[in-house]
Amino acid sequence: MVSSKWSLASTLSAVALAAGGLGAPATAQEMDRREALTTPPAIYTDLVACKDIAEPTARLACYDEKVTALQTAQSSNQVVIADREQVREARRGLFGLSLPRIKLFDGDGDEGGEIEAVDGTIKSAGKTRGGKWVIRLEDGAIWQQTDPPRSTMRRPRAGDSIVIERAALGSFMAKVNDGRGFKVKRIVD
Numbered sequence: 001m002v003s004s005k006w007s008l009a010s011t012l013s014a015v016a017l018a019a020g021g022l023g024a025p026a027t028a029q030e031m032d033r034r035e036a037l038t039t040p041p042a043i044y045t046d047l048v049a050c051k052d053i054a055e056p057t058a059r060l061a062c063y064d065e066k067v068t069a070l071q072t073a074q075s076s077n078q079v080v081i082a083d084r085e086q087v088r089e090a091r092r093g094l095f096g097l098s099l100p101r102i103k104l105f106d107g108d109g110d111e112g113g114e115i116e117a118v119d120g121t122i123k124s125a126g127k128t129r130g131g132k133w134v135i136r137l138e139d140g141a142i143w144q145q146t147d148p149p150r151s152t153m154r155r156p157r158a159g160d161s162i163v164i165e166r167a168a169l170g171s172f173m174a175k176v177n178d179g180r181g182f183k184v185k186r187i188v189d
Helices: 008-017 028-038 042-052 058-074 083-092
Strands: 117-127 133-137 141-146 161-168 170-178 182-187
Touching: 042 058, 133 182, 141 170
Parallel strands: none
Antiparallel strands: 117 133, 117 161, 133 141, 141 182, 161 170, 170 182
């Protein structure tokens, strides 16, 4: 189950320390955007630069100054520092949403690869005017049925287990209690 402590805003803030490759940019503007998303923040690079100071007293003074600046930025939420488990949890919480193409969300590196499925528990379920199901999970994620309603489909209920998997062409399939799958899309409340 994914914790709801990670909002989209705080997850995007975690990008400040995530670096990685993007697809080939089409324009100079895209290249600038790519560089902005993959370059570590100056507060981090300034700290790392301290290691190149040869004189020990000056190097220690540099570290003290830069660590204090980093600590201040972190405590005021200007920089968010996330470990691998927090990144995995955030990516699970964002499963199904359209996100920028950056390493944190693409699954490159050591974060465990792209998420193919999430499982959870249904908190509530209801139908739209068109008869399609809208399912809210206990972690706060909301999914809406996209394929035509079927009278043979079992009604999702609070407490039921659900698995949502990636499907063809960027779509998602949901199965309630290992039942028949139906297409869904993630929606934002």
